[in-house]
Amino acid sequence: MKxxxxxxxxxxxxxxxxxxxxxxLLALWQGLFALGVVRPLLLPPPTRIAAAFAELLGNxxxxxxxxxxMLRVCEGFLAAAALGIGLGIALGLSRTLEKSLDxxxxxxxxxxxxxxxxxxxxxxxxxxxxxxxIIFLGAFFPILMNTIDGIRQTDVRFxxxxxxxxxxxxxxxxxxVLPGALPSIMTxxxxxxxxxxxCVVAAELVAASSGxxxxxxxxxxxxxxxxxxxxxxxxxxxxxxxxxVLRKIERRLIAWKVEF
Amino acid sequence: MSSRNVFAGLTVDGVSKTFRNAKKSVHVLxxxxxxxxxxxIACIVGKSGCGKSTLLRVIAxxxxxxxxxxTLSGSVLRGPGRDRGVVFQxxxxxxxxxxxxxxxxxxxxxxPFEKRRRVLRYLKKVGLTKSARSYPHQLxxxxxxxxxxxxxxxxxxxxxxxDEPFGALDALTRIQMQQETLRLWEALxxxxxxxxHDIDEAIFLGDQVIVMSAGPKTIRKKLSVTLPRPxxxxxPEFAALRREILAEFFVDA
Ligand SMILES: Nc1ncnc2c1ncn2[C@@H]1O[C@H](COP(=O)(O)OP(=O)(O)O)[C@@H](O)[C@H]1O
Ligand SMILES: [Mg+2]
Numbered sequence: 001m002k003x004x005x006x007x008x009x010x011x012x013x014x015x016x017x018x019x020x021x022x023x024x025l026l027a028l029w030q031g032l033f034a035l036g037v038v039r040p041l042l043l044p045p046p047t048r049i050a051a052a053f054a055e056l057l058g059n060x061x062x063x064x065x066x067x068x069x070m071l072r073v074c075e076g077f078l079a080a081a082a083l084g085i086g087l088g089i090a091l092g093l094s095r096t097l098e099k100s101l102d103x104x105x106x107x108x109x110x111x112x113x114x115x116x117x118x119x120x121x122x123x124x125x126x127x128x129x130x131x132x133x134i135i136f137l138g139a140f141f142p143i144l145m146n147t148i149d150g151i152r153q154t155d156v157r158f159x160x161x162x163x164x165x166x167x168x169x170x171x172x173x174x175x176x177v178l179p180g181a182l183p184s185i186m187t188x189x190x191x192x193x194x195x196x197x198x199c200v201v202a203a204e205l206v207a208a209s210s211g212x213x214x215x216x217x218x219x220x221x222x223x224x225x226x227x228x229x230x231x232x233x234x235x236x237x238x239x240x241x242x243x244x245v246l247r248k249i250e251r252r253l254i255a256w257k258v259e260f
Numbered sequence: 261m262s263s264r265n266v267f268a269g270l271t272v273d274g275v276s277k278t279f280r281n282a283k284k285s286v287h288v289l290x291x292x293x294x295x296x297x298x299x300x301i302a303c304i305v306g307k308s309g310c311g312k313s314t315l316l317r318v319i320a321x322x323x324x325x326x327x328x329x330x331t332l333s334g335s336v337l338r339g340p341g342r343d344r345g346v347v348f349q350x351x352x353x354x355x356x357x358x359x360x361x362x363x364x365x366x367x368x369x370x371x372p373f374e375k376r377r378r379v380l381r382y383l384k385k386v387g388l389t390k391s392a393r394s395y396p397h398q399l400x401x402x403x404x405x406x407x408x409x410x411x412x413x414x415x416x417x418x419x420x421x422x423d424e425p426f427g428a429l430d431a432l433t434r435i436q437m438q439q440e441t442l443r444l445w446e447a448l449x450x451x452x453x454x455x456x457h458d459i460d461e462a463i464f465l466g467d468q469v470i471v472m473s474a475g476p477k478t479i480r481k482k483l484s485v486t487l488p489r490p491x492x493x494x495x496p497e498f499a500a501l502r503r504e505i506l507a508e509f510f511v512d513a
Contacts, residue, residue, distance in 0.1 A: 157352050160322055164346045165366040179356040256355045256395055
C-alpha cells in the first residue's frame, strides 16, 4: 500500500527520534571543546568523561560506590513502601484514623528530607542508619499519599456489588479496594523510588565516606570535574533504570487496564 | 400468624422515597405497592427518570432510608442480602478478576472445591464455559451481561432483580438474551423483577407488566400477561397488550 511504511522502518525512525537529541547535544558539547570555547576544567569534553568512566569502572570504584548507594536506597525504599502502603491502607479505610493523623502528616510532608540531615546526624551519627532514615522519609510520603488517594477512589459501583453480595470485609478490601487502588499505589512507588534515589545522593553529598554522592563530592575536592560528570550521569542512568523496572512490574500487575 | 398464610413471594407496600440534600428534596417514589408471586416474572416499564432503578434499589436493599415495607416470604427486608441477586444496567464486572473470579466473588463460605464446581455449573447455564478464564475487557457486551446474570444467580437467590440488563445491547443480541433469560427462569424458577424500557421485552417475559408514571412517580397500571410461553411477538394478543401499554405512556405526554 502506498503511503504506509513497514513496521521495521517505523521502529527505527522512532528510535532515531528518541536518541537524536542526546547525541546532538553530545556532538555540540565535543565541538565546543574542539573550538576551545570552554575551559575543560569547568566543562570537560565527552571524550574525557568517557575516559574517566572507563577508569572508574576499571578500578572498581564506580560499581563499589554505586552498590553502596543502591543498598541504602533499597533498605530505605522497602521500609517506606511497607510502612507507606500499610499505613495508607489503614488511613484510606478509616476516616477517624485519617482525621486524627492528618494534621501531623500535613505538617511533616513539606519538610524536605535534606532538612532532616542535621538531626539524623545527631541521632544516628554519620553511619548507615542516618542515610537510610533520610531515604525512608523521602520515599514514605509520596507512597503514603498515593495509597490513600487510590483507596479513596474506589468505584462506588463496585462497592454496591460488594454490598449486594454481602461480601466480607476482608474480601472487599482484597478483591475490590486494593486492586482498584493498585495503579495509584504503583504511581506512588515509582515516585517514591525517584525521591529515594535523589535523597541518597543528597545525603551522601553532605555526610558520607562512600556512595555515588560521596564520589562526586570527593572528585570535586580533587578538581576532577570529569569524575563529577561520571557520577552525575550514573545517577541519571540508574534512576531511569529503576523506573523502567518498576514500570515493567506495573504493566504486569495491572494488565487488565493496559489493554483499554 | 400461621405459616400457611404467609405470602411466599415479594411484596412492596406503600413505599415512598425522597432524596434530600441541602437545597431541596426530590420525591422519587410515591406510595408504590406491588406483589410478585413466588417464581413469577414482573416487568416494570416507564420513562427514564420515573424511579424504576430507585424502586429496584429499594428492593435490593441498597437504599435504606425510605417509607413503607418490602417483604420476602413474609419477612421484612432491611438492607441487602444474598436471598436477592442483582444484575445492574451495566455488567459491573471487576476488571481485574477473570470471568470465573467474578462469579465466585458472589459466593461466601464454600470450600474452594465446591465454589469452583458451583461457578462452572452456572457458567455452563449461561453458555460461557469456554470463557471461564477470560477477563471482562475481552468479552462482548452480551457476554459480559451473561456473566453478570450468572453472578446474580450463583447464590441461588429467591429473587433476581434486573435493571435494564439488555438496554445497551443491539436488537438481535437483546432478543437472544431475552430467550436465554426465559430458558434460565424455566430451569431455576427464581422470582424475577426486571426493569426495562422495552415494552416488547416486558410482554415477552412478564407474568405481569407494571407501568410507572413520571408525573406523580407511582404505579399507573398493572397488567397480567397470561399468554402461554414462548410468546409470539406478532400475535394479535401480543399486539393488543402492546397497544394498551403504549396508551398509558401518552396520557401524561
Ligand atoms: N442519589 C440520588 N440523589 C438525588 N436524586 C436522585 C438520586 N438517584 C436518583 N435520583 C433522581 O430520582 C429520579 C429517578 O431516578 P431513577 O430511579 O434512576 O429513574 P429510572 O431508573 O426510572 O430512569 C431521577 O429524577 C433522578 O434524578
Ligand atoms: Mg434506571
